[in-house]
Amino acid sequence: MSTVYIVGGGLAGLSAAVSLAERGARVVLYEAAGQAGGRCRSYFDATLDCVIDNGNHLVLSGNRAVRDYLRIIGAHDALAGPQRAEFAFIDLETGDRWTLSPNEGPLPWWIFSGGRRVPGTKAQDYTRLAALLTANSAQRIEDVIPCKGALWDRLMRPFLLAALNTTPEGASATLAGAVVRETLAKGGRAYRPRIAHPTLAAAFVDPALAFLAAKDGKVHFSQRLRRIVLDANHAVALEFPDSTVPLSADDTVVLATPPWVTRELVPKISAPDKFHAIVNGHFKIAAPAGAPLMLGVIGGTAEWIFAFPDRMSVTVSAADAIVDQDREALAALLWRDVAKAHNLSATLPPWQIVKEKRATFSATPEQVAMRPKTATAWRNLLLAGDWVDTGLPATIEGALRSGQKAAQLAWLRRNV
């Protein structure tokens, strides 16, 4: 029986492994780190004396790959969130607070209701967003929709910044269009916010590892792939520091490593090479009663504040301008916004700052054009990862879909 070797135990690699194991394929996964999850991981933080996630991760109720993946690994109840799509915001400069309350169905009548839409906006501001759906791959968002005004400042900019992790004005209009097509255009039912509960690992990682173990999948940690030996048409061996795995032409390799690693292993593969940071601040303080699960912040450094029973966490996307500041300064800067937004004491609670310098690739048209397809020039070498050409930005949904696609192609190869 042929084997599918998966390299990289982030969500793309786990997704490929789970999808193949479910079909009955023989799966072996190698992960360089001592744990799985990659950029979507949880760990025990000694400073805060609790398990935290590297960063807050939001998914949406309409994310179909998330839904399928969680169903297969038996974690369909591991996401928390409100019954309806609702997004609370505060403008720190003006003190205005509002809650965006879209209706559930695809006909967006909520944009005609002053109490449901963003204050200061008109219904026709929203209808202009449809232009994103027909954008071409060379266009930036600013080429397609107006990047000013209340709708932009108070909704679309923060929403697209979070989804693309790139300054939205210059980001790819087609990627923005894909996000709008799968969320806003489908109605509130498709974009109820969902957060892993109680941690990312509990939802996305631990149940996947348990599922793989139950299916006789093999997972090897602390195994960094050093080299892939390639001939003209096939990958013929995987070299790890202490062992070499010979490959037959029937075996398949799914390379689910980040783009910069993949390019080192197989330089001929095209991949994005510009990245943006995400900074997260975690504060050990119980969220105040009634605090929304997440609060969008306009006019501060903090962009989204997440409320957990034992901690509050702040996300700053495309954070390249602040990522090199020292941690104390960042903690103080972010707590100032949290305290103001939630009317809390200015005294800094115990904190942790997590910096991810290469959180995602830069979602500009130029970088998007560098995304490769799943199949490569080598018949038994496939790619997975949020940076592979999924048509979506670098997100959990994109990473999971890339793994599912690689699994599908690997499965089709099993009788080659």
Ligand SMILES: Cc1cc2nc3c(=O)[nH]c(=O)nc-3n(C[C@H](O)[C@H](O)[C@H](O)COP(=O)(O)OP(=O)(O)OC[C@H]3O[C@@H](n4cnc5c(N)ncnc54)[C@H](O)[C@@H]3O)c2cc1C
């Ligand atoms: C702080 C932060 C916040 C985010 N917020 C959101 C969000 O709110 N919503 C959302 O949808 N997405 C979010 N994302 C994006 C999301 O985390 C990623 O899209 C997703 O986790 C990428 O998964 P991946 O498997 O493609 O890559 P990775 O997670 O990078 O996985 C690659 C794996 O390969 C391993 N590896 C590397 N080299 C080797 C080697 N030589 N041999 C073996 N293994 C190797 C790595 O250790 C890693 O485990 C966020 C990302 C970050 C960093």
